[in-house]
Amino acid sequence: xPRSSRSSPLEGLARAALALAGPVLLVTxxxxxxxxxxxxxxxxxPSPILSVQASPASASAGPTGVLPVVTxxxxxxxxxxxxxxxxxxxxxxxxxxxxxxxxxxxxxAPGAASRPIIRGLDNARVRIQENGxxxxxxxxxxxxxxVPVNPLVSDRIEVIRGPATLRYGSGAIGGVVSAxxxxxxxxxxxxxxxGQVTTGFxxxxxxxxxxxxxxxxGDGVAVHxxxxxxxxxxxxxxxxxxxxxxxxxxGGSVGISxxxxxxxxxxxxxxxxxxxxxxxxxxxxxxxxxxxxxDQLLAxxxxxxxxxxxxxxxxxxxxxxxxxxxxxxxxxxxDGIQAIxxxxxxxxxxxxQHVPVFTALGTLTGAIGFQTGRRVLNTQLEGFLPRTESxxxxxxxxxxxxxxxxxxxxxxxxxxxxxxxxxxxxxxxxDLPVPGEDPLRYPLTRRFAPKSLxxxxxxxxxxxxxxxxxxxxVERAPTGYELFSLxxxxxxxxxxxxxxxxxxxxxxxxxxxxxRAEGPLRLDATGYYTRYTGFIYKRETGLRCDDDxxxxxxxxxxxxxxxxxxxxxxxxxxIGAQLDLLPVGDGWAGLEAQYDFVRAxxxxxxxxxxxxxxxxxxxxxxxxxxxxxxxxxxxxxxQVEVAPLETPTRGWNDLRAEVSYTKPLDPLVYGASAVxxxxxxxxLLDADIRNSASFKKDEILLPGRNVRLFLTARF
Numbered sequence: 001x002p003r004s005s006r007s008s009p010l011e012g013l014a015r016a017a018l019a020l021a022g023p024v025l026l027v028t029x030x031x032x033x034x035x036x037x038x039x040x041x042x043x044x045x046p047s048p049i050l051s052v053q054a055s056p057a058s059a060s061a062g063p064t065g066v067l068p069v070v071t072x073x074x075x076x077x078x079x080x081x082x083x084x085x086x087x088x089x090x091x092x093x094x095x096x097x098x099x100x101x102x103x104x105x106x107x108x109a110p111g112a113a114s115r116p117i118i119r120g121l122d123n124a125r126v127r128i129q130e131n132g133x134x135x136x137x138x139x140x141x142x143x144x145x146x147v148p149v150n151p152l153v154s155d156r157i158e159v160i161r162g163p164a165t166l167r168y169g170s171g172a173i174g175g176v177v178s179a180x181x182x183x184x185x186x187x188x189x190x191x192x193x194x195g196q197v198t199t200g201f202x203x204x205x206x207x208x209x210x211x212x213x214x215x216x217x218g219d220g221v222a223v224h225x226x227x228x229x230x231x232x233x234x235x236x237x238x239x240x241x242x243x244x245x246x247x248x249x250x251g252g253s254v255g256i257s258x259x260x261x262x263x264x265x266x267x268x269x270x271x272x273x274x275x276x277x278x279x280x281x282x283x284x285x286x287x288x289x290x291x292x293x294x295d296q297l298l299a300x301x302x303x304x305x306x307x308x309x310x311x312x313x314x315x316x317x318x319x320x321x322x323x324x325x326x327x328x329x330x331x332x333x334x335d336g337i338q339a340i341x342x343x344x345x346x347x348x349x350x351x352x353q354h355v356p357v358f359t360a361l362g363t364l365t366g367a368i369g370f371q372t373g374r375r376v377l378n379t380q381l382e383g384f385l386p387r388t389e390s391x392x393x394x395x396x397x398x399x400x401x402x403x404x405x406x407x408x409x410x411x412x413x414x415x416x417x418x419x420x421x422x423x424x425x426x427x428x429x430x431d432l433p434v435p436g437e438d439p440l441r442y443p444l445t446r447r448f449a450p451k452s453l454x455x456x457x458x459x460x461x462x463x464x465x466x467x468x469x470x471x472x473x474v475e476r477a478p479t480g481y482e483l484f485s486l487x488x489x490x491x492x493x494x495x496x497x498x499x500x501x502x503x504x505x506x507x508x509x510x511x512x513x514x515x516r517a518e519g520p521l522r523l524d525a526t527g528y529y530t531r532y533t534g535f536i537y538k539r540e541t542g543l544r545c546d547d548d549x550x551x552x553x554x555x556x557x558x559x560x561x562x563x564x565x566x567x568x569x570x571x572x573x574x575i576g577a578q579l580d581l582l583p584v585g586d587g588w589a590g591l592e593a594q595y596d597f598v599r600a601x602x603x604x605x606x607x608x609x610x611x612x613x614x615x616x617x618x619x620x621x622x623x624x625x626x627x628x629x630x631x632x633x634x635x636x637x638x639q640v641e642v643a644p645l646e647t648p649t650r651g652w653n654d655l656r657a658e659v660s661y662t663k664p665l666d667p668l669v670y671g672a673s674a675v676x677x678x679x680x681x682x683x684l685l686d687a688d689i690r691n692s693a694s695f696k697k698d699e700i701l702l703p704g705r706n707v708r709l710f711l712t713a714r715f
Contacts, residue, residue: 063587064628064662065621067578069517069524071466074410074456075162076513076526076574078103082155082196086712087660087678089152089200089209091230091247093128093177096151099634099654101596102526102574103159104612107691108143108492110702111205111232112247112276113290115139115147117693118161119528119572120598120611121174124479124536129168130179132349136294136320138341138377141385141481143695144283144492145341148272148294148322150251152198152211153226154179161526162511163454163472166396166414167369170450170476173507182215184266184300185222185257189215191667196714204706205235205245222259224268227252234277237701238686244284245700249274255298263303270296280699282493282557287335288328296320312353319346326382326490331547338490340380347373359401366399377480382547384487384496388422388480406460410470414452418477421445422484424500425549431497431541431562432553439486439549444500446483450475465523468513478502482536482563488547492695495545495558496538502565506533520580520588527573535568537608540645568608572598578621587624592632593617599641609643610693613651628678629659639692649692655684660710672715680708 064087070077078100090096094105094114104117118126123140130149137148151157158178165172195214201207209230216223229250234241250273257266271294278288298318304311326339351369358364375390394416401409424444428434456470485498511528538561546555574596580588594617600608619632634656639649660678667673683689686705690697 063623064660065623065630067522067524067576067592069515069522071515071517072458073164074458074468074470075160075164076102076511076524077161077164078159078524080151080157085151085154085157086196086198086676087658087680087710089198089708089710091150091152091209091232091249093147093149093151093157093179096157097159097177099615099617100159101524101576101594101615102161102572102598104691104693106143107694107702108696109146109245109247109276109278110235110700111207111245112249112274113139113144113146113278115143116159116177117612118159118175118177119574120570120600120608120693122693124171124482125174125476127165127168127172127176128179129176131181131183131298131300131318132178132316133298133318134320134345134347134373135179136296136343136345137292137322138324138343140479141341141377142489142492144278144290144326144489145324146274146276146290146292148274148292148296148320149179150211150228150230150249150272151179152209152228152230153181153213153252155181162509162528163410163412163456163470166412166452166454166472166474167398169371169373169392169394170414170416170418170452170474171479173474173476173505181213181226182224183226183253183255183268183270184298185215185217185224185255185259186264186266186300186302187215188217188220188222188259192216192218194673194715196712198710198712200708200710202232202706202708204703205232207232217259220259222257222264222266224255225253234279235703237704238688239701242279242700242703244277244287244289245279247274247276249276262306263301265301266299268298270298272296280696283328283490286328286330286490288326288338288490290324290326292322292324294320294322309354310352311355313350314353315348315350317346317348320344328490337381339382341383342378342380343375345373345375347371362401362403364399364401366397369396369398370394371396379487382488382490384485384489385481386423386484386486388420388484390480391419393417408458410454410456410458412452412454414450416448416450416452416477418448418450419445420447420477420480420483422480424484425486425498426500427486427497427549431543431560433550444484446478446500448477448504450477450504463516464518465514465516468511468515470511472507472509472511474507474509476505476507478505478536478563485563486549488545488558493558494561494695495549495552495555497549497560497562499563499565502536502563503534505536505565507531508533520590522578523575524577525573525575527571529571530569532568532570534565535602535608536563536565537568538562539564540609540643542645567603568600569603570598570600570608572596584622585624587622589620589622589624592619592621592630594634601641607641607643609646610695611639611641612691612693613637613639613649619656626662626664627660628662630657632656636689636692642692647698649690649697650688652687652689653685654682654687654689657681657684667715672713674714676710676712678710680710682706682708 193216211228213226253270255268353367396414454472543560545552597614617634689702
């Protein structure tokens with residue numbers, strides 16, 4: 001066809017949407033029955049045998065609605081595919097992961113500030129990264145702070161637990177949430193250009209969004225661009241409107257890479273902007289809202305030497321500048337900036353995968369890596385953290401021994417050097433001020449050398465099952481805010497007091513998994529037990545403060561929170577399963593089910609605060625002839641295992657339903673290769689849903705009945 005007669009991708013989107021009414025193009029039966037595999041997803045594997053980067057299109061290669069299960073790693077890996085992101089259209093990483101087995105979210109400001117919680121662990125124990133580099137921001141300092149990552153432009157989201165987290169640092173003791181995309185291009189599309197455009201509307205909050213990404217290239221140069229925008233009004237709850245809960249965000253990126261036969265080297269720039277309100281309690285009365293902004297540079301590369309001891313050398317490097325203002329009505333009755341948070345952060349990691357070594361026991365493969373980072377945090381006005389600088393340098397090693405007969409043994413180790421310096425405060429033991437005396441404040445530098453080790457085994461079993469067993473010992477250094485905080489945090493209505501004497505936190509974990517990725521039954525099941533020595537947590541004292549420590553015990557505005565340390569035990573399980581039962585056209589009708597729980601107690605029998613409840617869910621699905629339909633109920637049990645001063649949380653039911661249709665298209669005619677149109681319902685019973693893991697559970701409800709209309713076109 002002559003070039004002038006071809007439709008451009010954007011010109012063809014409208015015709016692609018209209019083409020849904022036309023004849024159905026069938027997907028082959030074989031493709032409809034295949035589960036999503038590790039290679040298709042290019043998962044950030046905890047094994048040193050890291051998969052080759054795939055194009056974003058391959059992240060949606062599996063049939064719609066199939067449970068993605070990763071079987072080639074000792075550690076459990078939860079994957080949210082690009083296709084699932086396009087259907088759910090989450091505005092935060094917490095939204096994207098809230099209902100996954102073993103994962104919850106803080107939901108402090110639903111749709112804006114909702115950070116993932118993994119196995120009951122959050123903030124300092126969960127690392128959030130984008131393309132291998134820390135996402136930046138200050139989301140771990142307070143549940144009201146947004147993560148400056150929008151999942152709408154992600155090719156996939158991975159949640160990595162267990163020994164694999166040693167690759168990223170002691171701050172990942174609970175897990176790693178990794179948003180992966182092609183902002184630094186690592187491939188040239190087959191047809192020279194590919195991309196995706198998605199848009200949607202939600203009824204519960206009058207929400208509207210749009211996102212687009214495009215990859216192009218030729219002659220050894222690849223480019224990438226993406227952008228997103230979303231806005232919502234205050235969302236509806238069964239009893240009315242959750243006041244002061246509106247959100248807005250926008251941003252995007254551009255990137256370029258040089259790609260050759262033996263590797264690639266690239267750079268990207270991205271921008272994130274948002275404004276969102278904090279619902280519930282004093283925050284709603286004060287019309288509190290936050291305005292995060294972040295600029296980020298990211299570099300990535302890989303090189304395959306022709307000879308020598310290393311097969312592949314990879315590196316990641318990046319830096320970000322972040323700021324948000326907390327705006328609201330202050331004690332003087334004036335609406336203005338009440339607090340400012342700033343974060344400057346740089347990080348780099350280089351990893352060398354050695355050539356296979358053939359031994360009498362089997363083939364040994366592995367990688368050695370080095371990581372360094374620096375971070376400067378600062379809060380102003382009513383901020384609770386003095387200027388704090390953190391530095392970290394680390395080395396790590398992964399090795400895998402393929403013994404034979406489907407048995408692989410894995411070992412990993414990490415040693416780290418951390419230095420933190422700021423202004424420490426020594427408060428009295430009873431957390432009450434001494435009349436006429438200010439608490440002692442002094443400059444302090446703390447140094448830590450966390451060391452971690454893990455061992456694991458992976459065994460192939462009959463019928464496609466894979467079993468794994470691993471154990472790990474991990475040390476975590478306290479963070480700057482756990483050591484040095486002192487002051488009011490307006491948005492969370494807390495007065496936070498750090499503890500400059502905190503020690504290393506130590507965790508010993510045993511974990512067993514059984515997984516199956518292909519065939520009519522897909523299964524991902526894991527049980528774990530973790531013993532913490534010196535577990536660091538936020539202890540609510542029951543005292544109230546105003547804006548300074550001198551008011552603690554006599555104030556009435558802010559809950560006093562003190563960082564404390566105790567021994568604790570966590571154990572639990574997470575299970576997800578799907579079963580294809582009846583053939584329907586070129587696809588299947590089947591059942592799905594999930595269950596998860598975590599129990600967390602201190603040695604005296606009391607419970608760790610804000611732990612997610614037991615959850616049980618299941619339903620029916622049909623995927624055939626380009627159609628996907630699903631009805632599912634997720635039930636959360638009453639959470640009565642609560643900490644002192646914490647209230648029980650009633651259980652809830654979330655009835656969900658979805659129907660969508662995907663039509664493959666001829667890109668030469670329509671400018672798009674496929675288009676998906678669908679409807680998705682959440683909380684269809686319009687139930688009162690409170691999140692027991694949230695600081696705001698007694699003040700806000702999660703959104704009520706919601707219907708989402710979504711449209712996605714790929715080209």
